[in-house]
Amino acid sequence: MALNGMEIYKMLPKKNCKECGFPTCLAFAMxxxxxxxxxxxxxxxxxxxxxxLAEATAPPMKTVTxxxxxxxxxxxxxxxxxxxxxxxxxxPRFAVMFDDGENADDxxxxxxxxxxxxxxxxxxxxxxxxxxxxCSSQDKQKFISLIKKVTSDCKKVVPMIISEDPDIxxxxxxEFAALGPIIYGANEKNCEAMAGIASKHKLLLGVxxxxxxxxYDTVQKIQSMGFRELLLDxxxxxxxxxxxxxxxxxxxxxxxxxxxxxxxxxxxVCDMTRDKMMEVAMAALFIEKYASIIVLSDxxxxxxxxxxxxxxxxxxxxxxxxxxxxxxxxxGQADEKSPLLVTVDFALTYFIVSGEVERAxxxxxxxxPDAGGYSVLTAWASGKLNAKSIAKAIKxxxxxxxxxxxxxxxxxxxxxxxxxxxxxxxxxxxxxGTREAAALPAFLKEYRQEKAS
Amino acid sequence: xxxxKPSQKFSGKIREVTVGSGLKLGGESVxxxxxxxxxxxAKPAVGMEIWDVFPESWPQSLKDIFGEYADDPVKWAxxxxxxxxxxxxxxxxxxxxxxxxxxxxxxxxxxxERLAGEVPVPLMIAGCDSDEKNAKIFVKIAEALPDKNYVFxxxxxxxxxxxxxxxxxxxxxxxxxxxxxxxxxxxxxxxLITQLxxxxxxxxxxxxxxxxxxxxxxxxxxxxxxxxxxxDQNDATLQMPIVxxxxxxxxxxxxxxxxxxxxxxxxxxxxRGIAMEIATAAGVLAAxxxxxxxxxxxxxxxxxxxxxxxx
Ligand code: B12
Ligand code: SF4
Numbered sequence: 001m002a003l004n005g006m007e008i009y010k011m012l013p014k015k016n017c018k019e020c021g022f023p024t025c026l027a028f029a030m031x032x033x034x035x036x037x038x039x040x041x042x043x044x045x046x047x048x049x050x051x052x053l054a055e056a057t058a059p060p061m062k063t064v065t066x067x068x069x070x071x072x073x074x075x076x077x078x079x080x081x082x083x084x085x086x087x088x089x090x091x092p093r094f095a096v097m098f099d100d101g102e103n104a105d106d107x108x109x110x111x112x113x114x115x116x117x118x119x120x121x122x123x124x125x126x127x128x129x130x131x132x133x134x135c136s137s138q139d140k141q142k143f144i145s146l147i148k149k150v151t152s153d154c155k156k157v158v159p160m161i162i163s164e165d166p167d168i169x170x171x172x173x174x175e176f177a178a179l180g181p182i183i184y185g186a187n188e189k190n191c192e193a194m195a196g197i198a199s200k201h202k203l204l205l206g207v208x209x210x211x212x213x214x215x216y217d218t219v220q221k222i223q224s225m226g227f228r229e230l231l232l233d234x235x236x237x238x239x240x241x242x243x244x245x246x247x248x249x250x251x252x253x254x255x256x257x258x259x260x261x262x263x264x265x266x267x268x269v270c271d272m273t274r275d276k277m278m279e280v281a282m283a284a285l286f287i288e289k290y291a292s293i294i295v296l297s298d299x300x301x302x303x304x305x306x307x308x309x310x311x312x313x314x315x316x317x318x319x320x321x322x323x324x325x326x327x328x329x330x331x332g333q334a335d336e337k338s339p340l341l342v343t344v345d346f347a348l349t350y351f352i353v354s355g356e357v358e359r360a361x362x363x364x365x366x367x368x369p370d371a372g373g374y375s376v377l378t379a380w381a382s383g384k385l386n387a388k389s390i391a392k393a394i395k396x397x398x399x400x401x402x403x404x405x406x407x408x409x410x411x412x413x414x415x416x417x418x419x420x421x422x423x424x425x426x427x428x429x430x431x432x433g434t435r436e437a438a439a440l441p442a443f444l445k446e447y448r449q450e451k452a453s
Numbered sequence: 454x455x456x457x458k459p460s461q462k463f464s465g466k467i468r469e470v471t472v473g474s475g476l477k478l479g480g481e482s483v484x485x486x487x488x489x490x491x492x493x494x495a496k497p498a499v500g501m502e503i504w505d506v507f508p509e510s511w512p513q514s515l516k517d518i519f520g521e522y523a524d525d526p527v528k529w530a531x532x533x534x535x536x537x538x539x540x541x542x543x544x545x546x547x548x549x550x551x552x553x554x555x556x557x558x559x560x561x562x563x564x565x566e567r568l569a570g571e572v573p574v575p576l577m578i579a580g581c582d583s584d585e586k587n588a589k590i591f592v593k594i595a596e597a598l599p600d601k602n603y604v605f606x607x608x609x610x611x612x613x614x615x616x617x618x619x620x621x622x623x624x625x626x627x628x629x630x631x632x633x634x635x636x637x638x639x640x641x642x643x644x645l646i647t648q649l650x651x652x653x654x655x656x657x658x659x660x661x662x663x664x665x666x667x668x669x670x671x672x673x674x675x676x677x678x679x680x681x682x683x684x685d686q687n688d689a690t691l692q693m694p695i696v697x698x699x700x701x702x703x704x705x706x707x708x709x710x711x712x713x714x715x716x717x718x719x720x721x722x723x724x725r726g727i728a729m730e731i732a733t734a735a736g737v738l739a740a741x742x743x744x745x746x747x748x749x750x751x752x753x754x755x756x757x758x759x760x761x762x763x764x
Contacts, residue, residue, distance in 0.1 A: 082681070084674045116718065121666075216456035239762040244489050251459040260454070277751060280728045281759040284665070284735035288673065302724035305708045306732030309666025316670055348668070352707075375668060381633070438707035 003056040005033040011053065013044040032057060061253045061262045063090065064229050066204040067158040068180035073129060075204075075231070075292040076264035081254055083318050090264075091315040092287055094307070095130035095160055095295040097270040100137045100146045107150070110298050114154045117304045122322065122351045126308040128299050130182070131157040133172075140171050147176060160184055160206070160293075166193035177201045182231065182293075184208070184266070188218050195227040206266060208233040212248060219260050230263040231293065237271050239282055243289070250290040264292030271295075280306060287311050322347035323373040328397045329354065332363035336402065339364045339447060341409040341433065342390055344371035344379050353437045360441035362448050365403065369393035376411045387420035394425060409433045409447070460490045465687035467494060467680075467743070470654055470694050472627060473575025473602050476540055478657060478743040479694030484680060485741045486763040496764055498540035498744040499757050500577060502700045503529045505556070505564050506548035512710060514723035515748055526564055530572045537753050543577040543606070543698070543746045544568060549590050550581035558593035565594045569601065577629075577746070579606040579698065588612035592619040600625035606698065607631030607659055610638075613646055621651030629696055634661035634671045636678045636691070643690050657743070658693045664703040665733045676740035694743035703729045704748060727751050735759060 009029035020041040022028040031037045032053070039045065039053040063077030073093055080086045096110055118127040131150050135143040147159050161172045164185040170193075173183055184206025186194035191207070198205035207222065209215035212234045219230065234245025245265065252261035267286045269279050280303055283294050287310050296303065316322060324347045331354055343353045345368050357364050369392065372384035379385035390408075394400065406428050410417060412435035421430045434443050461484065469480035480494030487493065507523050508516065516523070522532040530542045544565065548556040568576060578594055580587030591605050592615060607629040608616035621628040630646055632638040639660040647653055660679055663669045676695065682688040703709055709726035711719065719725060730752040734745045738760065747753050 082674075082677045083670070084678055212458065213456040220454070239759070240488070240764075243486060243763060247487065248458055248489065251461075252456075255461070256457065256459050258457075260456075275755065277724075277727055277731055277755045278758065281731050281735040281755055284732040285739045285759075285763075288736060288739045300724075301719045302721060302728045305719070305725060306665045306729050309708075310669065310732055310736060313666060313668075313670035314673065318670070318674060378633075378668075436705060436707065436710070438711055 003033065003053070005030040008032050008053065008056075011045070011049040012042065015044060017044070019043055035059075058259070059262075060257055060259065061250075061264070062228060062230075062259070064204050064231065064264060066180055066182045067129075068178070071129070071156060071158055072180065073158070076262075078250070078254070078290075081250065081290075083314060087317040087319065088315050090292065091311050092292050092294050093129040094283075094299060095132045095293055096128055096157075096299050097132045097134065097268075097295050097297055098146060098150055099134045100139070100143045107146070111150060111153045113298055113300045114157065117299055117301060118156075121309065121312060122347055124312055126304065126312075127156055128154075129156070129158060130160050130293065130295075132160040132184075132295050133162055135163040135165070135168055135172075138165070138168070140168050143168060144172055144175050147172060151176065151179060158182070160295075162206075164190060164208075166190050166197060169194060170197045173197050173201050173203060177203070182206060184231070184233075186218070186222065188214060188221075191218055191222050192225065195222050195225050198229065199227050202229075204229050204231055206231045206233060208235060210235045212245060215249075216260055219263075223260070232261065232263050232265045233268070234265070237268065239272050239285075242267055242272060243285065246286060246290045265290065266293040266295065267291035268295045270297040276303065279303065283307050284310055287314055321373050324350045324368060326368045326370055326393065326397075328393075328399060328402070329366045329368065330363075331357045331366060332361070334363035334365050336404045338362075338403075338405070339409060339444060339451075340367060340399070340403060340405050340407065341365070342367045342369065342393075343411060344368065344376055344385055345373055346371065346375050346379070349375050353440070356437040356440040357444065360444040362441075362444040364444065365399075367393055367397065367399065367408075376413050380414050380417070385414065385417075387417055387424040390417070390421055391424040394428075407431055411435070458489070461487070462491065463684035463687075465684040465689075465692060467683055467694055468653055468692045469495065470627065470657055471602060472498075472541065472577075472604055472657075476575050478696075479692075482684065484684070485739055488764060493764055495743070497738055497742060497760050499753055499760070500541035500543050500744060500746045501533045501537065501539040501753060502543045502545060502579075502698075502746050502748050503533065504545050504547045505561065506554060508547075510705075511748070512704065512722060512726055514726065515704075518750060527567050527571050530568055534572060534574065537750045539574065539753060541575045541577055541604075541744070542568070542572055543579055545579040545581075545701075546587075546590055547581055549583075549586055551583050551586055553581070558590045561590040562593040562597040566597050569598050569603075575603055576601075577604040577606055577696070579701075584609050584611040588615040591616050595620040595624040595626050598624070598626070602627055604629055604657060604696065606696065608642075608646060610642060613642060614649065617646045617649045617651045621646065621655045622649070625655075627655050627657060629657045629659050630693070631659040632661060634663075634668070634675045636660070636675055636682065639675070639679060640682075640688070640690050643693060647690070653689070653693065656693045657696050659696050659698065662697045662699060662702050662737065663733075664706045664708075664729060665736055666708070667702070667706055669733070669736065673736065673740045676737065676742070680741040695737075695741055696744045696746070697734075697737040697742040698746045699734045699737065700730060700746050700748040700752075703733050727755075731755050 236242035371379035
């Protein structure tokens with residue numbers, strides 16, 4: 001349980017020596033209670049006090065890790081139930097389920113999808129992080145050879161080894177330890193052996209029970225063995241029970257401040273439906289509330305596009321909107337006669353627009369005025385994007401000196417700005433572009449052709 | 454120590470609003486789908502979007518489904534009813550757009566009247582891109598269909614006086630208050646409309662909507678904050694049920710609109726469109742929408758099952 005400043009103060013040496021960087025022990029204690037400094041900063045505290053403090057000031061939900069090197073990921077560590085309270089920190093990771101009883105064609109199809117879905121959206125690389133493996137054959141060799149095939153064909157995935165048989169789990173863990181796999185399958189009965197395997201290889205351990213109460217007991221049992229790298233599964237396999245698990249495990253950690261459930265959770269969406277589109281709906285729910293690993297039966301582009309975007313949205317820091325620096329950006333080998341487009345300094349908009357200009361393969365310039373960091377219509381409606389701000393950018397970034405063109409393409413959504421901008425910028429002609437950036441490639445190609453003729 | 458399941462009890466409650474003669478929206482006193490905490494109120498409703506004019510701009514896959522019927526909104530609505538049984542029909546008067554066909558308020562009212570006579574479920578009446586024109590058509594339609602409890606989407610800052618007075622007061626329908634992704638703006642508009650004299654039980658709201666990936670985080674956060682203010686702080690000015698016009702947003706973004714020739718690696722355009730619509734709908738429902746408007750029959754089926762499985 002958390003301690004307040006006075007309780008912490010009582011445990012300090014009370015030397016007021018300032019070595020911690022604070023004027024008094026009391027000031028240090030107050031800061032520590034808020035999580036603003038670390039207990040180690042005081043060199044004179046007894047070990048016992050330090051342990052007690054570390055326990056009391058630890059975050060309510062543990063951050064755990066899996067994978068290795070550039071494929072090492074953190075899960076958990078969340079402090080709030082709603083993103084407006086602060087921010088969500090560790091985004092959920094997507095897994096695709098493989099089963100060693102599955103036919104080779106299905107396995108091949110999923111491998112192809114995993115390798116195909118790999119793209120960048122607003123500076124974030126999107127791909128499936130985990131391949132989950134279920135051992136339904138109970139045949140160690142068959143299981144291991146499936147994992148081998150998938151992990152060698154899909155270079156990016158970290159395996160999640162699913163088996164409740166410690167013998168199989170141990171053999172697979174041994175074989176793939178170098179990939180930093182997740183071992184899933186600790187239960188009430190086998191948890192000692194499973195925790196042993198996980199701790200031997202320093203792996204994240206998935207714990208499963210029939211319901212939340214049983215999970216709670218099992219976690220306590222594992223914790224008492226001194227093992228704390230856990231991923232929880234309350235056992236719900238209908239949407240309703242799984243949602244109950246995700247919400248209540250998270251609330252137990254954050255509202256009840258009970259660290260027995262202070263770990264991330266996994267949602268096996270692949271077991272809750274046979275319909276791909278239903279998986280999309282369920283996964284969307286679990287991205288918002290509150291799974292840390294979402295296991296799907298597959299991941300093609302139709303699933304990936306909405307799900308990765310939603311995850312990116314929900315896990316951006318609400319206090320720091322993504323903004324892009326103002327200026328004039330060169331796309332491709334643009335020269336002084338290439339088309340000039342204007343957009344806004346909202347990162348999402350800039351990345352979409354520049355992506356489409358690149359796709360058009362028409363070398364161009366993109367001018368970014370000060371638009372308050374807002375989308376086109378938001379910036380326009382709030383008075384940030386107008387003829388004056390655009391004209392100012394033309395001057396500030398010395399566009400007239402750099403380019404010969406005197407035509408400016410504006411977003412279709414702010415067509416109303418055309419005459420204002422022309423008044424503000426004598427000698428310039430304003431061209432109204434498309435409303436959606438997706439139509440830009442066709443528009444730019446046509447525009448270039450017209451210029452040429 | 455034994456497990457003690459947490460729960461969040463709130464003093465506030467979302468107002469229950471009856472649309473048409475029996476479609477109930479809202480009434481919950483817990484967070485969305487938190488059945489384990491208490492009363493989740495009426496099941497969120499699922500409606501289908503139709504237009505008063507042929508939807509030329511819709512992706513081909515949708516025109517393949519509706520095209521045969523879409524030259525007449527009554528035919529279109531009946532087809533939806535018979536095949537997909539939505540909880541309500543949302544008719545969007547795209548044809549009223551002054552930059553398009555500029556259909557007159559009288560013509561729109563006639564269409565709405567014909568629909569009301571033929572469609573057994575309640576209607577939601579949506580306008581075009583012009584707030585000014587919408588005020589005019591909404592007044593005429595409400596006048597033609599008094600006391601129907603139909604929902605008018607939407608009253609905005611620029612036209613709430615006309616829309617509120619006609620739809621919400623004089624002719625006994627329901628006003629949807631639409632604001633731009635901000636709790637305070639939503640609150641302010643709700644207050645202005647109630648101060649006009651519209652009763653809160655004749656109101657719903659749309660605090661903004663977007664497709665996943667397109668500013669959607671602001672939508673979710675605004676809805677989270679609205680629901681918490683309504684439930685936890687018992688803020689009566691924010692206790693109106695929320696209607697989210699999901700399909701208005703999701704079918705125009707690139708993921709849904711780009712053809713397969715244009716984006717070969719992305720695969721089926723139809724599946725992309727459905728998945729964008731479904732993810733967006735599930736996303737807003739999880740944040741507290743009490744009704745969603747959709748286009749694709751597959752989305753209607755999935756989202757309905759999704760709701761049923763959770764409640
Ligand atoms: C998220 C959002 C916000 C966020 C801002 C996020 C941000 N950083 O911009 C917040 C909550 C802060 C916000 C605030 C406001 N918002 Co706002 N917001 C939205 C929302 C939901 C999504 C916007 C978005 O992210 N779009 C995605 C981006 C990628 O779109 P985009 O920038 O337009 O870019 C596309 C195209 O324009 C095109 N494009 C872009 N550049 C170029 C360039 C060229 C050359 C071409 C050809 C094409 C092109 O490509 C892109 C993809 O197709 C929309 C509603 C909606 N669903 O769209 C309302 C919306 C834009 N907001 C609106 C309003 C009114 C406001 C406020 C002014 C409200 C107020 N009175 O306070 C405030 C202003 C801010 C302030 N306080 O000063 C209105 C605008 C109404 C109008 N038609 O003018 C909208 C449409 C909502 C509505 N229906 O009422 N908003
Ligand atoms: S270092 Fe320790 S003893 Fe010295 S002032 Fe800080 S808290 Fe007190």
